[in-house]
Amino acid sequence: MIYFDHSATTPIHPKVVEKIDYINREHYANPSSIYTQGRKAKSLIEKARNQVADAIGAKAEQIFFTSGGTEANNQVLWTKAEDKKKHIIVSSIEHPAILKVLKKIEPYGVTTSLLPVNTDGTVEIDSVTNLIHEDTGLISIMLANNEVGTIQPVQEIVKITRSLNIPFHTDAVQALGKIPVDVNSLGVEYLSLSAHKFYGPKGIGALFVKSKKMVKSLIVGGEQEYGIRGGTENIAGIVGMGLAAELATQSQKNCHTQLKDLEKYFLKKLTSNFPDAKRNGSPDNGLPGLISISFPGNKSDIIMAKLDRKNIAVSNGSACNTGNVKPSAVLKEMGIKDDLNLSTVRISFGQDNNKKEIDLLISALKEII
């Protein structure tokens, strides 16, 4: 298979696979147990917590493991549902793990304002101040968009909101390993991560919280994760995430260069072969290797099915549990009309890709389009 869908998920780094396998074999003890093997398991978790913290410039006690980015986002928003200040500002192109949660917590008195985006998918900073009022308890804007890759000006918005003392959350699920992610320079109070987006395992993620008292538990049970997340820890997942985070930050610069290189190579071939193809997003301020392209007059699901026959995996929009494709809400928010919207595919390169694979993609596309 030629895999060009790294924004959906990444293959697991071989070293991480090895580590997970080792943990599953050797460290099955419950980390809450007081005997030697339990203590060992606990210390492995704490080592992983340090690795994740280091990857984003945080302190270990600011990291809480979750089942993934979705749970991390949920936890922040549900915390706000119990807060006094129940007005939340989010960008209009957030992931459903933000937008759908906001609907769900409406009955608790939570109100939402959507921050619009411009045609390249960047939030309109100037609108933020208009949306803020005295009841605003949270601003949540993703660090980079999953469909078009546009990197959001989180740091600049935080500069505006800092003086107003409004907590800021960023969903950084797409960003780690591709661009620098540092909670100090970003200045955020909350940040969500998901291991399987940076060559780690699925089913594990983390929430950065500036201070533990700013978050309430969502999954209630035992006192794991310092009382913030009940349930016996997913040790293999946590250790795998720790290692993956370390590897991803170590290789981030190289990865950026490599992905940019693949992106440029692809785009050059694309424009010479398909002059009508239109790239969505912000070419100068996007995630490396994530390319959203519309092929006017073509249907993305037909393109995808035909690429699938050639065993090439790309994506269009976000598929639901019956595999259906609807016009992308993100592209809609960027002002892209439905017919162009439905002609859009997302190609997201990863560390395991090479130029030969891109040549094969281009020749496949030439047959299809």
Added chain:
Amino acid sequence: MSDTIIIGMSGGVDSAVAASVLVENGYNVEAIFMKNWDDEDEEFCTAAQDYKDALQVCETLDIPLRSIDLTDEYWDKVFKIFLEECEIGRTPNPDIICNKEIKFRAFLDYSLELGAKKIATGHYAQIETHDNIFQLLRGKDSNKDQSYFLYRLDQYQVSKSIFPIGDLNKEYVRKKANDLGFLNHNKKDSTGICFIGERNYRNFLKKYFDTQPGDIVSDKGDVIGQHEGLMYYTYGQRQGLGIGGGFGNQEAPWYVSDKIISENRLTVVQGHEHPALYHSFLTASNINWISGSPPTNNNNMTAKIRYRSKDTPCIITKQSNNILVKFTTPQFAVAPGQSIVFYNNDICIGGGIIESRSN
């Protein structure tokens, strides 16, 4: 390379076995799961479960499964018409329009665009060609025959279709599914209108209409009850009228004999054999002849006035755009909006929408 056939895979046992038959016959088979309906009421929407079942079948057969979202087309071409017909008190059959406009049009077009030579479905019906005419035949399992729902197809649509299980019976299909390891081999047959499914028809319609209650009137002119809105009732309906037997005759139940739209009145009569429930003539509009031309004579002509009604001999005469149908024996509960479908022995020759009935 062998021809590519794309099968519409519903997650049910029929399309699953249909796919397996195609694979056995050496075709290059791909499956597509159609989503035609978006239901906010998840309790009744089985799409996710159905997709899972379809995936298990496709993985077993090692064929790809893709999805297509036709909810917009379904809403525009099928559901809107269903509502319009209900609103004027008729008894529409949306599954017939779905076949014509969605499965054998939108899905067919899409499949051909994907490079399919033909499409296949799990319908119990058969296709034969004679003198370059594609004939639609009843399914071999007379109890499951679905040709009634396919009578609006034209030559092009039939020529691009395969019904791989049309010559099998249901019992065999289920057994084969079990033998092949399909987890849906025991799955209940879908019943009723697809978007309503198992739920209460009246409650479903209530979401779309303001109800206009009115009188239920006996054939003698007595008001004997209240109806909840004419669209909730159909001709010949016995249950759910909210009136017991017992008005004069203790034994005989009440049946809907007519709907008087202009007066918002439901007329009922007592006893299944009441003459007001029977008609010898009907007119039908929107006639479709599958071969492209009307039958040359009435020899061996029979008709079904609803799915599962018995074939009954009839004579067709043309009246401008409509046709007049005369039955040799009067028919129970002829319902405007329903389809009358004509057969010559086992050949389904076409049909139309019932407009009116008379004696």
